[in-house]
Amino acid sequence: MLIDLHTHSSASDGTELAADVVRSAAQARLDVVALTDHDTYAGWPAAVDAALELGVGLVRGVEISCTHHGVSVHLLGYLVDPEHPELLAELDLARDSRETRVERMVAAMVADGIPITLEQVRALAGDGATLGRPHIADALVDSGIIGTRDEAFEDLLRNGSRYYASHYAPDPVRAVQLVRAAGGVPVMAHPFANGRGWTVGDEVIEAMARAGLAGLEARHRDHTPREQAHAVDLAAQLGLFTTGSSDYHGTGKQNVLGENTTDPEVLAEIEDQARSGTEVVRA
Ligand code: AMP
Ligand code: FE
């Protein structure tokens, strides 16, 4: 059983349509894939159709942008009720704030003579996608300023860059509560991946666990072996399960589908804990 519980489509900052992510999952011989776009459910319907057509299991999820005293935290919410009003409102707020934040970042770049435009960024992101720094990277590539998204994140778009701007995001404890209120199962994404910015201390994860956190994404390419081992230890201490996932973004990142996987028993536990009526899609 190959189960990969973290991927992105062009509904956020992946490069493939949601249906194509599922198609790629079938080609990678995955049995189950989760679609977890940043702050949106927009990819779900097309992913469901593709999953039914191709016989791939589909876990509908979302990766919620959170921030704790300025430190970014990503929370995966699996099998949530997509109509739960408070969670929807929170995702809407984050997406709206991402729009103005990208406007500010692009304006700062334009002011410095970097030849990109907001229209270009929006066009490259496509209609309705959750805007993010990767789309600014795409404009920089499109204008020939840099070669790849990775290069953009090494310099112009990195967290400490003069062009960096933050956006609204809920505290992770509140996000955990909202995912549970929406009947979903909250799992903290790449908890110790500090290559690109600060990560929160264990005490924040303990608070999230008290609020209903179900698991930690221990196996992720942005963790060193030590960080992975610490995630496994902390999960055991707090009574959480662990997952492994690719965080696939199509060609937008080097992450390959199925490069890390989750045990079938853990998927069964996720299904068992879900209370939303949103089920794993199986053909
Ligand atoms: P944002 O949420 O807009 O602040 O942008 C962060 C997103 O950029 C993350 O979700 C990552 O998927 C993506 N990202 C971070 N580093 C890189 C990188 N080196 N190459 C491509 N994408 C990246
Ligand atoms: Fe992303």
Ligand code: FE
């Ligand atoms: Fe993430």
Ligand code: ZN
């Ligand atoms: Zn992700």
